[in-house]
Amino acid sequence: MNLGRDDVGAVLVALADPTRRHLLDTLAETGQASATALADRLPVSRQAVVKHLNVLLDAGLVSSGRAGREVLYQVRPEPLDESARWMADLAAAWDRRLHAIKRAAERRPM
Amino acid sequence: MNLGRDDVGAVLVALADPTRRHLLDTLAETGQASATALADRLPVSRQAVVKHLNVLLDAGLVSSGRAGREVLYQVRPEPLDESARWMADLAAAWDRRLHAIKRAAERRPM
DNA sequence: TCTTTGTGCAACCCTAGGGTTGCACAAACT
DNA sequence: AGTTTGTGCAACCCTAGGGTTGCACAAAGA
Numbered sequence: 001m002n003l004g005r006d007d008v009g010a011v012l013v014a015l016a017d018p019t020r021r022h023l024l025d026t027l028a029e030t031g032q033a034s035a036t037a038l039a040d041r042l043p044v045s046r047q048a049v050v051k052h053l054n055v056l057l058d059a060g061l062v063s064s065g066r067a068g069r070e071v072l073y074q075v076r077p078e079p080l081d082e083s084a085r086w087m088a089d090l091a092a093a094w095d096r097r098l099h100a101i102k103r104a105a106e107r108r109p110m
Numbered sequence: 111m112n113l114g115r116d117d118v119g120a121v122l123v124a125l126a127d128p129t130r131r132h133l134l135d136t137l138a139e140t141g142q143a144s145a146t147a148l149a150d151r152l153p154v155s156r157q158a159v160v161k162h163l164n165v166l167l168d169a170g171l172v173s174s175g176r177a178g179r180e181v182l183y184q185v186r187p188e189p190l191d192e193s194a195r196w197m198a199d200l201a202a203a204w205d206r207r208l209h210a211i212k213r214a215a216e217r218r219p220m
Numbered sequence: 221t222c223t224t225t226g227t228g229c230a231a232c233c234c235t236a237g238g239g240t241t242g243c244a245c246a247a248a249c250t
Numbered sequence: 251a252g253t254t255t256g257t258g259c260a261a262c263c264c265t266a267g268g269g270t271t272g273c274a275c276a277a278a279g280a
Binding site for chain 1: 119122123125126128131138139141142184185186187188190191193194195197198200201202203204205207208211
């Protein structure tokens with residue numbers, strides 16, 4: 001069931017792959033699905049799906065739980081808006097920096 | 111001077127690499143720097159830095175401009191909070207989906 | 221002019237990782 | 251019992267891409 005493995009880096013790596021994003025989309029719309037079920041809806045093999053799910057698992061973007069003989073996966077939003085915050089903060093920091101530089105340049109115009 | 115190449119995918123790929131994030135950090139704090147200058151402050155060769163800068167360029171995360179014989183790079187926040195918004199929206203969508211499913215399950219308890 | 225110093229281009233090395241197939245095992249179903 | 255169906259494990263292929271070195275060329279500086 002592994003709980004939130006934070007770390008923005010892992011999330012970025014996980015989301016960088018298009019197949020993985022596609023996988024997340026279909027998983028989000030089905031709400032709950034096994035690896036084989038997901039493989040049916042994607043243009044890749046089950047094993048490929050499993051590998052991707054593992055990457056997503058330790059980025060905390062999905063959680064897994066057993067139901068009988070099958071393993072069901074589910075999407076987890078938390079690390080996503082944690083990363084969103086991280087990005088927004090970074091963007092803000094860059095903004096401040098750039099404005100500071102611009103002001104300095106205007107004060108001493110070459 | 112290439113302007114905003116939006117596309118979230120490119121941004122994610124660009125940010126997925128740790129060296130690239132490090133590069134962006136140092137570039138943000140120096141405000142303005144050439145590839146060689148950046149290479150001095152990183153544990154990699156200039157050519158490696160150049161390659162990374164190109165990736166960042168077509169993600170729109172940096173802009174470049176010539177000053178005499180050297181090319182100066184600069185950080186660009188826009189695509190960053192565009193991506194931040196994208197992530198936040200996605201997280202919100204997932205949230206809605208999960209709650210909808212939960213409600214449905216409570217209405218019809220197995 | 222000669223010498224530095226920053227770019228650009230190209231070839232190359234090597235691992236990470238996205239993809240596959242095959243098989244063994246366990247849980248359901250008949 | 252025997253048969254299906256979903257997982258797990260392992261070996262394997264192959265390209266993308268992160269890293270390097272070497273060299274040619276142009277722009278500053280001496």
